Amino acid sequence: MIRRLIKVEGIVQGVGFRPFVFNLAVSLNLAGHVFNHSRGVDIEVEGPREEIDTFWLRLTAEAPPLSHITKVEQEEIPPCGRSGFSIQKSEDSGGKTALVAPDSDVCVDCLRELFDPQDRRYRYPFINCTNCGPRFTIIQDVPYDRPNTTMSRFPMCAQCRKEYENPANRRFHAQPVACHDCGPRLAFHNDRFQPAGSSDPLGAAVDLIRQGKVVAVKGLGGYHLAVDALNDAAVARLRERKKRDEKPFAVMFSSMTALRSFATISKREQTLLESRAHPITLVEKKYGRLLQGAAPGNRFIGAMLPYTPLHHMLMSEGPFGAVVMTSANMSDDPIIYKDGEVFEKLGGVADGYLVHDREIFARADDSIERPMAHGSVILRRSRGYTPIPIQLDRDYPSVLAVGGELKNTFCLVKGSRAFISQHIGDLKRESVYGSFRSAIESFMRLVDVPQVATVAHDMHPDYMSSQYALEQTMAPAMAIQHHHAHMASLMAETHQDGEAIGIVFDGTGYGEDGGIWGGEFLTGGADGYSRAGYVSPVPLPGGDKAIKEPWRIALAVLIRLYGEDIPTMPLPWLQELDPDTIHNIRQMIVGGLNTPLSYGVGRVFDAASALAGIRPKISFEGQAAMDLEMAIEKPVDEGYPVGMTDAEGMLTLDLYPSLKALVEDVTTGEPTPLIAARFHQAVVAGAASMAGALRGKTGLERVFLSGGVFQNRYLSDRLGDTLREMGFTVFRHGRVPPNDGGISLGQAIIAARRVLAEKEG
Ligand SMILES: [Zn+2]
Ligand SMILES: [Zn+2]
Ligand SMILES: [Zn+2]
Incomplete structure (x- = not known):
């Protein structure tokens, strides 16, 4: 008989990791316990050495689908002779490095229950379990437990609690668990944002879309504006009201089969479209003239599949083959995610509102990916990916990098990880800048970085992000050249070091000489470069x-x-x-x-x-x-x-x-x-x-x-x-955008290395 302490780090909270550990330990007849704490999950197992070795191997090999283990260690400790295995209450102490999971699409099990008339969650639009559902967008603080999420205001009913407390249940410790009786509810509001259609909110929204009207639909990371994509007049009306002339709209297709009638989808594209993040994927239309309203003059269409239970219900209820699902905002404002703001900002744009009372804490736009020959490239890294960190080569001092001006993201380095924020947007707009400032605050809390050694920013003195860096009083600011940051971002993403050639092509970036650069051939690496x-x-x-x-x-x-x-x-x-x-x-x-x-x-x-x-x-x-x-x-x-x-x-x-x-x-x-x-x-x-x-x-x-x-x-x-x-x-690039959405990572790694070099003298 031996006892072992196993420490697991990574995305291991809120993803069914403890129930998995529980079931694994019980199946191997091991005693001990598991608990969440702010650094990850700790496990103590006691039993015969052979069984414990098996437990150790299966722990990483069979981990649940949404988990992401970055570090696991074990040490032998004295046995204590108690029997049974238990899940202990979360401990709220120490540094909060436990990683938060990104939001996930609804899983197949929940989807089956959603459309099963015998199931008690039949047609419940907020169905979820440990393997799926909202995460990043509802978490206000770590550790990830119900009181720290926007679900705290919904006390569980007896039945939900039973599932939540039963280790054998798929909803064991699933924090957003809810049902018709105890959870969030849908509501429909008319064009004056007054409650209407109270008996069948979904039906009311569906009717409007069928009539060619514009409906604001509250989703996972914010509101969408939805219109029937096959109704050209409806799409044109949306363009006019949203003041968006030609920029393509993303389209949600009811199923892969529906999408295939508009576009030829390769196996790889299908995998991407059906992945947990369910990104908007740029796929080639079968004929250029298809979906002209949504993507005028474009051979490609930004396609996505339904990813929340509500989307599945909406698409099947229509039934709609294809619905424009564009971020609810005016032109390039941030996506609207607060119920209090939606009418104020969309009055006159939306003819109706499909809303609910589960609050979105962090906004997150849909992510966008483009399949290329070498693999898929993320063009906008947001919902479904944030806040998965980029693993760095070693531990670094904490650093905040505030990114560029367009397609802004910021990045926090903590230890050996770089956390890129969700897509923030075009900082030139006042509203986006406000959102940038508050997102930095909540991200620093979530990742638990109370202090940073430096705030890295672009050399461009007029970027709002640079001004933020120069005005803040947390830490000294550090200017990083734009194209150097692009190159360093790719080196960090691909875990490469040393000196290399960088070909950095973009539209605009501030040069060392104050000129407008953007067709750059650089030599060097994260520690320095020359314009060659x-x-x-x-x-x-x-x-x-x-x-x-x-x-x-x-x-x-x-x-x-x-x-x-x-x-x-x-x-x-x-x-x-x-x-x-x-x-x-x-x-x-x-x-x-x-x-x-x-x-x-x-x-x-x-x-x-x-x-x-x-x-x-x-x-x-x-x-x-x-x-x-x-x-x-x-x-x-x-x-x-x-x-x-x-x-x-x-x-x-x-x-x-x-x-x-x-x-x-x-x-x-x-x-x-x-x-x-x-x-x-x-x-x-x-x-x-x-x-x-x-x-x-x-x-x-x-x-x-x-x-x-x-x-x-x-x-x-x-x-x-x-x-x-x-x-x-x-x-x-693959997992980090080649565009300015990726430069915060480059700024962060350059700055972190400089701080480290100074420290180590
Ligand atoms: Zn599920
Ligand atoms: Zn319930
Ligand atoms: Zn650039």
Whole structure:
């Protein structure tokens, strides 16, 4: 007889870990106990050595589906001779490093009960168990126990309590457990937010959607606006009311079968769509014209499957094949998640509200993923993933990194883990900035980081996140260069160290010299970098205006290529420009008036998109480049020509020759899909030769591809392949966004290493 103490860390609370341990111990006839505490789960088991060894092996091999073990240790302690195995009450002491689980889709067992007329939770929209349901969005503090969640106001009925207390039950210690009798309830409110349809709230919402109306539906991490995706007039009404012209809406399909009638779904895409996080997944439509209202002019659609019991009920009740489910907000405001705010902000947008009284504590948008050749890439990391940490190579001092400006996330380093926040959004908006500040506060509490050694921020002095870092009084601020942070983020994600080549392509980032960078070839790593090369810059006549009107950049490019005597081209926007405008823009460029140079590759793509006649003006960020990629029908082997120069140790990739060749193709009437592919291929070949030249100079063999431009599948796939053929080891993002949603992780690791280096002298 021996007794062993086993300490487990990771996501082990609120995921059925203790019942699993209980059942395992009982099945092996072991005595002892298990309990949750703020650092994880501790287990003491007593019995014959052989059985305890079996217990140890099965503990990690058979752990419950939502658990995520990051550390497990065991030590022998003196036996105490008591029999029986028990689950003890949570202990609330010590550092709160117990990890909180992300929210999960409803499990198959709960789904079966939901539609079983014999089950006592038949059609109960908040059904859940230890293997599924809300977590991160309802947890106010750790340890994860009912009083620390927004379920604290619902006392369990006798039957629920029996299940909750029975170790053999699937709901044993499932904190959000509830039923028709004791749990949260649905309600329907009319367009004036007055209670209506009280006997059948779901039916009332379904009726409105059927009539082509807009219904606000309270979900897991916030409200959605729902309309019938197959009703073009309804979708158009939603666009008009939401003030969103062309940006695609996500669509929820009732089932995989329903989705397959709109899109061809590969095995890998299916796995992703059905994963616990149920992300919005960008899949290719069967025909471009399908779902035109939801994703105008787009070959792809952001598809998702129902993930809460309420979604399943809504979709089957309709029955709806496809429903637009877009975050409830106006334009780029944060997703609305508080009942008190929903009417104030959506009055006039929603015709009805399907609400409930389970409070959402932390907002979380739907996550977005894009399948690529090397695997799926998270473009927006939020619901279903937050707060799963990124494991780091060692322990670091606590650090807060506040991220960028657009697609903001922040990141907390604690010990050997980096916790990236949920998607916060565009900090330029006042409302988003408020949400950013309060999210930092609650995240620091949840991860239990009362103090940090430094607050890392972007070098851009005007970013709201930088201003926050400079104004806060917790710790000294530390500025980190934008593209260095992108590269370090990918190195941290892929657990790589040392020196390497970084190709960081994005739209805009503040350079060390105060310039606009974004076509960067870096050498170095988390501990330091040099700018070894860049893409030739393009002028932005009118500054930020040129970002919304790519035709301005295109015109500047034409003037550079041809002088004032621009050739006649079959481009409507160019033909519509009067000679005065052309003259003015030329004056701006020549005189250097409000015409900054941008090194961002994103801007070169904007110019190419306008020159190809695809997108002279945009209505949302990244649209011109996205449409250029969408225009490609098949890859080409031969791209447009590029130039490369090496001056005083700095390499330049010159894309003007490819823009010139593109203009010639447009003039001779080459098909747009071919033009788009040739331009992309030019960037691929050019970037690959730059990497080759850098390898020649430095001997570095690893290449890291980061930055928002690598959301582009053609570039990511083809450049990755080309570099590998050249013998490079290539790293791309997967679990952390390549766009600015990922830079907080890079800032955090750079800052943490600097603090550590200073400490260790
Ligand atoms: Zn379940
Ligand atoms: Zn109950
Ligand atoms: Zn960036």
